[in-house]
Amino acid sequence: MKIIPAIDIIEGKCVRLTQGDYSKKTIYNENPLEVAKQFEAIGITRLHLVDLDGAKKGTVVNYKVLEQIASATKLIIDFGGGIKTDDAINIVFESGASIATVGSVAVKNKDLFISWINKFGSGKILLGADVQDEKIAIGGWLEKTEISVFDFIKENIGYGISSVFCTDISKDGLLQGASNDLYNKIIGQFPELNFIASGGVSSIKDLDDLKLIGCSGAIVGKAIYENKISINDLKKYIKC
Numbered sequence: 001m002k003i004i005p006a007i008d009i010i011e012g013k014c015v016r017l018t019q020g021d022y023s024k025k026t027i028y029n030e031n032p033l034e035v036a037k038q039f040e041a042i043g044i045t046r047l048h049l050v051d052l053d054g055a056k057k058g059t060v061v062n063y064k065v066l067e068q069i070a071s072a073t074k075l076i077i078d079f080g081g082g083i084k085t086d087d088a089i090n091i092v093f094e095s096g097a098s099i100a101t102v103g104s105v106a107v108k109n110k111d112l113f114i115s116w117i118n119k120f121g122s123g124k125i126l127l128g129a130d131v132q133d134e135k136i137a138i139g140g141w142l143e144k145t146e147i148s149v150f151d152f153i154k155e156n157i158g159y160g161i162s163s164v165f166c167t168d169i170s171k172d173g174l175l176q177g178a179s180n181d182l183y184n185k186i187i188g189q190f191p192e193l194n195f196i197a198s199g200g201v202s203s204i205k206d207l208d209d210l211k212l213i214g215c216s217g218a219i220v221g222k223a224i225y226e227n228k229i230s231i232n233d234l235k236k237y238i239k240c
Contacts, residue, residue: 001207001210001211001215001216001217001218001237002045002216002217002218002237003044003046003207003217003218003220003237003238004045004046004047004048004078004196004217004220005039005047005048005065005219005221005224005232006047006048006049006050006198006219006220006221007023007032007035007036007047007048007050007069007221008048008050008052008221009017009049009050009051009052009053009062009065010022010025010052010053010140011053012030012032012062012064012065013025013027013029013030013032013133014027014028014029014030014031014032014035015027015052016028016221016222016225017052019169019170020125020130020137020169022052022056025209026068026225027172028225032049032065032068032069033065033068033069033072033073033156034070036072036073036075036209037072037073039075040073040074040075042231042234042235042238043235043238044075044238045074045075045076045101046075046076046077046078046217047069047073047075047076047077047078048078048080048090048101048165048198048219049066049069049077049078049080049097050067050079050080050081050101051063051065051066051077051079051080051081051082051206053081053082054081054083055080055081055082057082058082058084059082059084059085059117059210060081060082060083060088060091060092061081061082062081063091063092063095064095066079066092066096066097066202067095067096067153069096070095070096070097071096074097076098077096077097077098077099077100077106078097078098078099078100078101078126079092079095079097079100080100080101080102080103080126080128081101083101083102083105084101084104084105084108084109085112086112089116089120093120093124098124099123099125099126100116100120100124100125101125101126101127101128101165102126102127102128102129103127103129103136103138104126104131104138104143104150106127106136106156107136107145107147107152107192108138111192112162114159114162117159117160117161118160119159122160122161122162122163123162125129125161125163126164126165126196127153127156127161127163127164127165128165128167129149129152129153129164129165129166129167130166130167130169131149131166131167131168131169131182132144132168132169132170132223133170134148134149134180134235135147135148135149136148136149136152137169149166149182149186150185150186150189153186153189153190153193154189154190157190157192157193162192162193163193163194163196164193164194164195164196165195165196165197165198165217166179166182166183166186166195166196166197166198167198167199167219168182168199168200171199171200175200175201175202175222175223175226175228176200176202177200177201177202177206178197178200178201178206178210178218179197179199180209180213183195183197183210183213183215184213184214187213187214187215188234191214194217194236195214195215195216195217196215196216196217196218197210197215197217197218197219198218198219201218201219201220201223201229202223202228203223203228203229204229204233204234206223207220207229207237232235
């Protein structure tokens with residue numbers, strides 16, 4: 001199972017929200033590049049970079065941060081937040097992202113989303129399935145839908161998607177453990193899926209449990225920044 005640290009960006013700074021609430025913001029570092037280099041230095045190879053300003057505004061905002069990290073590290077970066085147009089996804093790839101993380105467009109503009117899969121290949125698109133009570137939420141979690149996460153994933157596998165990350169909003173940023181039951185159900189229904197868990201990870205045991213149920217990756221943010229998971233803890237999951 002691959003460990004994928006998250007760097008969430010607001011106004012160019014590394015932050016974390018609690019349950020997606022923009023009013024519950026903690027700034028951890030004013031220099032995201034510095035954070036990315038620290039991850040790379042311990043053997044991390046993949047980074048989950050989220051443009052929270054972009055997610056809220058509906059267009060990519062912090063692409064300069066992406067550009068800085070991509071040019072100064074060798075990290076494989078998946079970037080999300082505000083990717084809703086051809087121009088936006090082109091900016092993301094031109095700024096150095098290896099993978100575009102897309103969620104809202106897959107709900108609101110299926111034709112555009114499918115065109116991206118066809119143009120860039122499914123390996124360049126990571127589908128974000130953000131959920132609350134097993135229903136999809138979009139637009140930086142500000143808009144709830146009545147779409148079942150299971151129906152959402154099934155439909156998009158049909159379009160060629162092979163990689164999905166899922167965040168249970170009710171768990172995110174609370175450091176109370178991941179949504180193992182939900183993830184276990186998803187993996188049980190879609191065993192062929194490259195499934196990445198996100199949200200709630202608070203300890204190395206949580207990572208062990210996610211590996212046990214078959215997750216291929218785990219996105220970890222607040223637990224690292226709050227020193228709930230140490231660099232030494234991560235070493236067994238990091239292949240230098």
